[in-house]
Amino acid sequence: MNLKELSAHLGLSPTTVSRALNGYPEVSEKTRQRVQKAATEQGYSPNARAQGLATGRARAIGHVLPMSTQHEMVNPIFGDFVLGAGAAYARKGYEVVISLVDDTGEEAAYRAIKARGNVDGIIVHGPHMNDPRIALLRELQLPFVVHGRASFVTEPYSWLDTNNQRAFRRATDFLLDLGHRRIGLVNGLEFMDFAHRRRAGYTEALVARGLAPDPALMRSEEMTETYGYASARDMLDGPAPPTAFLAASMIVAIGVRRAIQDRGMTLGRDVSVITHDDDLSYLRNSVDVPIFTATRSSVQKAGTRAAHMLLSLIDNPDQPPLTHLLEAELIIGSSTGPAPS
Structure with missing residues (x-):
């Protein structure tokens, strides 16, 4: 079912239905709930490109991975993070855009991403102690959340990290x-x-x-x-x-x-x-x-939480930076025992 068919089913204009699905404040809560209920029942899936044209958004989130001799992020940990984040994006009608760049050309890559306008926000992976990407993304005014922290960066920024x-x-x-x-x-x-x-x-x-x-x-x-x-x-x-x-x-x-x-x-x-x-x-x-x-x-849960934080920053760009610190559990297995005498 497309937007036109859903609108006809509800007896509402396509503009009203689109605004209800995208959370516009001028649509009443009663109408919004009615539209969302019908969309679920009728199996309506919004077209991300059409939504982007209507809202001025790309409906996509960027993940930029540096390619180098040391691939600290290219492993199962990154896969689980994107799995958790991707589920959160999909529920909001967003797609994932993964970019692989040379680690000596990251600044140019971020500037190109901003110029193309093909993502609405960025998740920053694998932060260094003094990570220049944070200042760059602030300069570009591109919403972002850092998965981790950068200890030597003093200005406020949004991050999610494990303790x-x-x-x-x-x-x-x-x-x-x-x-x-x-x-x-x-x-x-x-x-x-x-x-x-x-x-x-x-x-x-x-x-x-x-x-x-x-x-x-x-x-x-x-x-x-x-x-x-x-x-x-x-x-x-x-x-x-x-x-x-x-x-x-x-x-x-x-x-x-x-x-x-x-x-x-x-x-x-x-x-x-x-x-x-x-x-x-x-x-x-x-x-x-x-x-x-x-x-x-859980890396997957961290991905989900970071995605929700970034989507909130996109929807409410004037809010202060968001931060969240996760605590790790100590799970006892068979690999530990008393020190041998």
Whole structure:
């Protein structure tokens, strides 16, 4: 059913029906509810291009991914985020536009996006500590929400983030309570804000127990399985190996587990592992009893929440920046146990 047919069914003008579906204030609440009810019952799906012409909006949200030698965002985590965000966009008649750009040409890409007018807002992924995209998007007056934070950016902006520092402090405290004193950190790239905060939580927990952080037990690199394996292998083969690891993601944790098993050791008995981001659609942490103890924060739910925030900014551009901090759960699995004697 198209807009003209829905209008005839309701006995209203196409303009009134369009305005009711798009939330215009001059349409009464009674009429809006009647139109929305009929649209649902009749299976009406608005044409995004036609809506854009009527409202002056592109009815699309942009996600810009830099292409480089370090693809911190091109992994299952991004896929789950877009899955959650996409569902929220679809309910409001918006589409997703994904742009891949050279990481040395991001400014030109954002300026081109603004000039084309093919998106109404942007989700910024993988913020660095001092991220220039925030000031650029403010200059362009393009609504945006940052998935994460940029610690060195002082002006207000909209963001949604997980409390990475608290999550990794809590995970480190959990291992310390089990008697572990040498805990390896297999972190992400630490020029990225989330990884910087995770190291801060890890070191805070150690210092609070009177333990000096050991640089030999810390790694920072792109989060891949081979990186997790190589980091754990090197630490386990060292003169004073760790009895536990904190892994930055499920992908890294799988590599850490492989290194442990290659050395004939048992996960959770000889060496403990805690991972982050275990609630992924295509990389489940088991179904009944979790394989890994984990600091869990749903990336898909984060995508949905960030999308709602951005759509609100688009609809109400004069409101102040929106922020939301998610807390991670500590999920106990079979990958952790008391420190071996």
